[in-house]
Amino acid sequence: MIGNDVVDLELAARQSNWRRKGFLNKVFSSTEQELIHASANPDKMVWLLWSMKEAAYKAHQRELILPRRLNWLVQKCEISILTLETASGEVEIENHTYYTTSEITSDYILTSAEKNRDSGVKNAIFEASSSEVKEQLKNRISKEFALENKEIQLEKDRFGIPFLTGNDSFFFNRFSLSGHGRFYTYSLSLINCETTVKHS
């Protein structure tokens, strides 16, 4: 299963003060805090690790059908490759490992997490106002599946996990959505998905 997360860096800087007393200890292990303090750009490191945790938890939540939880310390991040524009790593959650890939720009950090390596995750990011986001998403996703916009529906289960439905018992849940500030993203895993896509 997959999950994703986007952080609008400009909004995060305005909206969250991770330097406030107690913040880091609620979210990051001592090893992760060392990465933050050793980083040349601690703000980016905070939001990179954050997005890895959030993306991995979304994949985990979908994998095991779990409610949302507020326990970031359960998600243990390891970064294996870090460049100025990309990062990849692993997040362990209660003996499950998720592989993460992140795109880092001056505006945002976008991370997707997958349970199985190379599950063909495709990420898309776009800017939209909150009033037009749903329509835009339906449009863009319909194009991914070569469907008509009116055929596809975006739904959420009782835990708020999104999935797609459509005509002819089309059902797709190897999918994740995230929005923060200016940015909205979706990720799709399109490899080996015969079992989940029933579109006759």
Add this chain to the structure above:
Amino acid sequence: METKEIIYCLKKIVKPYVQNDLAFQDFGRDTDFIKDLEINSANLVDIVLDVEDEFNIAIDNDSMDNMLTVNDAVEIIKTKQREQ
């Protein structure tokens, strides 16, 4: 502390982080921080820290885990205050 009093304090704490003002008008026990108020997840950490400061309690990780609604927060605050 009375439940009503706790909810009143929580409402003040949560206000600066709310993204859905319409849902905030119906703030009550059943209000869900994420689903209803659309609070950004990083700000949930701030809410936990603000609650700790305001009520002078320490919220351990297991308690924080389930703090998804106003009612969850009320129960955690009451339990922690009793323990003190």
